[in-house]
Amino acid sequence: MFDYYLNLALRSLRRNKVLTALMIITLALGIGASITTLTVLRLLSGDPLPQKSAQLFYAQVDPYTRDGYVPGKTKPQRLMAYPDAMNLLHAHQARRQAAMALTDAKIAPLHAGEHPFFSDGVMTTADFFTMFDAPFRYGGGWTADDDESRAQVVVISDFLNDRLFGGASSVGRTIRVNDHDLRIIGVLKPWAPQPRFYAQGLGGRSYGDGDAVFLPLQTARAASMDPQNDDCWAVADTSKLETAPCIWLGFWAELSSDGEVAAYRQFLSNYVQQQIALGRFYRPEVALSDLPQWLRDEKVVPDDVRLQAGLAFGFLLICVVNTVGLLLAKCLRRSQEIGVRRALGATRRAIFAQFMVEAGIVGMAGGLPGLVFAELGLWCIRHQPAEYAGLAHLDVHMFFLTFLVALVASMIAGLLPAWRASLLAPGSQLKAA
């Protein structure tokens, strides 16, 4: 039966090439626009660590004073002060935990005559690599002891290793960061989670390349490397951030069960209550958000991207309405043919099915140019001045989704005309002929 409908549909589509082409092009435009924006949206709202994100939690406490505090309404600060981060770190209440800040690392050239350059750096603590599943090509990370002893060590990225050492193992060699000689103990494999979740709130960009150097927090601070972002709640000497009334660290904990999460939340509350009792804190709020929640709270996906996706789907809607109109025109023109088929015994259902098949064919035919339009759209996105621009590519999922959207859109568009066609009475149409 399906073969027959297919045959009929192809015949009918061939009969009026202009109308068919119009339908296919409009549908393809709408699909192209939607798939383009959907690809970007999916890219930006993706999970940076799919295997781990449910176990990673961002902890917040609030050392700010009573100024501007509204109980129950004021959310805790995004960043942490140094003493609190260290207290939480040393309490070892989670499986793994790390404090971190972003910094500009001035890297001296290996050869005389070259200029020093700045790279993105992360100053953090020992668990960073194991907690975030950062893979090593050579060597490994540092230990908690290295943190405490301010060991002069550094982990570098694959691209920095390529640039400085031509890709060979540089473990054991020395680079000069911020005028301090550091021994390389590890080289990462390419590692750039998208979004760069651990940089949220720390002042860096959200998408794009990974960081170039990773150093122990206290080592970096001793080399007078400053965090990209700090906020102070009183006048502060920002050169002594460890003791200043300033927040500048992000704190992550790895917790693998609901029980552990509840226990850690309780631990945070207890810690804050203790700090209030000591007179250090005033605000009792704490927060412990898992990674996806933290990204949502931080509104990591730009508003413009959502707006574009909304626009594209509005456009697709218009294209569908347009297709409804054109399909309707086509099917009404064939009233006589329908009358004949009905008179010869075709049921209403058969007519309906025939027209849905025809709509489906239009959809599938629209999917292909839709794919071309989507690739064109993504090419435009890649040439946009956005930090995620280079990442916008169509993957297998979106490839199939394109055809799915095309099919669904055309089926929706076909419903009304097919229903109208199935309602035509056989007699009157035959008489008119």
Next chain:
Amino acid sequence: MQIQPILAALRRHRLATLLIAMEIALACAVLCNACFMIANRIAMMHIDSGVDETSLATVQLTGYEDSHAVDLNARVLAGLRSIPGMQSVTVLNSIPFGARRGTAGITLDAAAQHFGGVVEFYVGGPGSLQALGVHVIAGRGPQADDFRAFTGLMPSDASVQITHSLAEHLWPGVDPLGKDFWLDKMHYRVVGVIDHLVRPDPPGWPDNSKDWSIFVPAQPGKLLAGSYLLRADPRDVPRVLRDARAMIAKVAPDAVFDQEGSQTLSDLRATCFRQDRAMAGILVGVIVALLLVTALGIVGLASFWVQQRRRQIGIRRAIGATRGDILRYFQTENFLIVSFGIALGMVLAFALNVMLMKFYELPRLPLYYLPIGALVLWALGQIAVLGPALRAAAVPPVVATRSV
């Protein structure tokens, strides 16, 4: 032209009529809002910075030791000033459309009870305010003894210039000269008002606060170094900046020349708004595609109707209707349908605008966008229907005598 028969005919094609009207309505809603968003972005991109952008460039240095700052300033200022064509080189912490180093919240009393707003402190050395080219519209500009050395985050007890819009915000309708404000414990007194001085990062701020800037005169030193404002004749600016790069390599090899931050102010401005320009471009693309699709839809349905009514058209022609009558029939029909769609679309446009206002920071849609949108769609409808209508007008009367 009689409308009655057209309406009667449309009533027999309610569904198709409704579909075209719907398409027009949706197009109208998206068109009005998209145009409004484009206008907003363009207005933002054309913000008056208050400074002589075309004559200015900046050099940003990093990576030097704090203890070398004073020495660095001296070397860089002397070196850059020796470049031919350079009119002035001054030290300025924040740069319009560039580096942002002085964003802070101010209060109107020492006890920090009355919050004034988050403003930009432009801390600049001697000559920097003149170099910017801003206009002092009341009070006075900085004098030689206003530029004092400082040790904290920023100079305290300074005599400052503030922008007109900030003055209006802090003390509406009152003369701001002589007024005091505080940044935590640091105290400032207003001695001058400047007409415009944009923040370094205007896209991130609401419309009324893009211009909330304060100029604080200070002596360059440890905490005011590494950020330089270069002024030259507009024709010389790109060359002067190139020379400056070479000069820095010579006089300050210990510092890192920030390639991204060291630009002409015109380039910084372009970079600052490139996201908005891209978004405006996308919106224009959407509008064009939208109008195209809508027009194609009208062409398709109108062609179908013409073909369906060939016999009627033939009969009308046979009993005396001119080609013009037939043409006008289809044009009027289209006008009626589009008008119906526009009426529906205006309601939709407002609904969409309310939704956008809720989710994005977008102002209310001004009413004049609606008639403009209506005109565009009427024109679009007429152009789209012209082809099919001409084909209808070309139907010969003899068709009436043939059976289809």
